[in-house]
Amino acid sequence: MDDWRQGGFGLYVHWPFCQAKCPYCDFNSHVTNNIDQKRWVIAYLSELKRCAPPLSGRVLNSIFFGGGTPSLMMPETVAAVIEGAREIWPFANDIEITLEANPGSVEAGRFAGYRDAGVNRVSMGIQALNDEDLRRLGRLHSVAEARAAFDIARKCFDRVSFDLIYARQGQDLAHWQAELTEALSMAIDHLSLYQLTIEEGTAFGDRYARGKLRNLPSDDSAADMYQATQDICGAQGMPAYEISNHARPGEESRHNQIYWRYGDYLGIGPGAHGRLTLDGQRYATETHRAPGAWLQAVAAGSGESLCQPLPREDTAIEYMMMSMRLREGMNIPRYIALAGKDLPLAQVAHLVDLGMVTHTDQTLCATDQGRAVLNAVLRELLVD
Template sequence: MDDWRNGGFGLYIHWPFCQAKCPYCDFNSHVTAQIDQTRWAAAYRAEMLRAAPELSGRVLNTIFFGGGTPSLMHPDTVASIIETAREIWPFSNDIEISLEANPTSVEAGRFAGYRDAGVNRISMGIQALNDDDLRRLGRLHNVAEAQKAFDVARNCFDRVSFDLIYARQGQTLTDWRQELDQALSMAIDHLSLYQLTIEEGTAFGDRYAKGKLRDLPSDDNAAEMYLATQEICDNHGLPAYEISNHARPGAESRHNLIYWRYGDYLGIGPGAHGRLTIGGQRYATETYLQPGAWLNAAERTTGETSRTQLTSEESSAEYMMMGMRLVEGLDSDRFQEISGRSLPAERISDLADIGMIEISGNRLRATDSGRAVLNAVLRELLVE
């Protein structure tokens, strides 16, 4: 009934607005000229208060403002949300409150406002340290602006992370090595490093389908970039703790660890998902995707559109898929408690024989080689 306590409890706030839609992005983000921030702050508050009775008696470990571009939020909006959360739940002594930011929306005064509101970690969407590639990715900033924004963030916050995308058009392994070295030369303690994926329904997806997205690295070249990423980050003291995330020891994203350790999180805002344990049952929650529909519903009744009770099989599969992303792996005893069955011993033995996974005590984890092809490993572990 209390399995979620193994991962913790977090609050995710989705801010759906951006200055422009990036061509690779399949997140629920929208461009609009007018935003009534007072109205939005009230709607977030109403949704948290609605959820409070079902989630009483919990300690809140993390808050994450994602998007979209949350650094377009007024600091007063952020402060209102944090204050409401504090009214409802006691905060853990080391609560992590993160906010995603784009370099184009960074102002020293605004960042100081976020800090004063209670934000203590910034995650910055830099994406590339090459001006030509930033233009191809549809970003509105250049490298100089990104570096300046990073400096502003560093002056306000002890914890700053930033994202980079690799396997971009025309990018070579040498290019990526140089760019990653440049990123690591900055005063950084956390990096999220994602391979460019072409998603259906995005501008890049449409171009790719028409044969107009040329010069993408081959799968083999992208795999070489992934392996180089592990080597370079290890050498700089930022080992991987998850497939795409690297940190100095102690600087890991605690909010994302709630996802990967299969804790509970309340998702509020357009398109936000959640996982909540209520009355001993775990539920998957969803919300309205369109900002206007969510806002109107949150003001009237609730922005939640569905709440699906997960079976033990579904929960154990989710725990497997999340936990195996982590270098620490998953707890085999916990898997058995969730699923009511043991891990597939024969398949584990076969995967261990070929160096894809390893077992230490009650921990099952993917090796470096296994994490590079994790989807294939998971297919073997999850097949009936």
């Protein structure tokens, strides 16, 4: 009944607005000129109060403001949500409160306000350290602005992370190695490094389907960049603790670890997802995606569009799929308790022989080689 405690309890707050829609982005984000932030505060606080009763008494380990571009929120809006959560749940002594930010001058000007509101970690969407590639990615900032914003963030927050995308158009291994080395020189303690993925329904997806997205690296070249990422970051004391995330020891994202360790998290805001254990049953939750529809639904009583009990088998599958992304791997007794059955031992032995996983009585971990092809590893483990 208390399986979620092994991962912790977090709050995700989705801010759905951006200044512009990036051509690679398939997140629930919208561009608008007029935002009534007071109305959004009222809606967020209403949702927190609605969700509070069955979750009372829990200790809150993390809050994550994601988006969209949360650095478009006024610091007063962020402060009100944090205070609203504090009135409902006791905060862990080391609670992590993260806000995603774009490195434009407007957002950077708000950093001190976010700090005063209670934010203690910023995750910056820098994406590239090359002005031409920033333009291709639809980013509104320059490299100079990103560096200036990073310096401001470092003065305001003890913990700063930033994102980069690799395997971009026209990028080769040597260019990525140089860019990553430059990023590591910026007194950074956490990096999220993502391979460019072409998603359906995005501007890049449409261009790719029409044969207009040219000069993408080959699969082999992208794989070389992934391996170089592991080697360079590892040599600099920032190994991958998860497939796409690198950190110095102790600087791992605690909120994201709740996801990967399959804890509970409440999601509020348009399009937010959650996983909550109520009376021993784990539920998948979703909210209305369109900002206007969400606001109207909240005003009518609930922004939730789905609260679905998860079958036992699905919880075990989700736990495996999330935990195997981590270097620490999956706890086998916990998996057995969730699934009601053992792992497919013949498949595990085969993967061990291939050098894809390591296996003890307590843990199953993907090796560096296995994490590079994790989907194939999971397909083998999830065979009926």
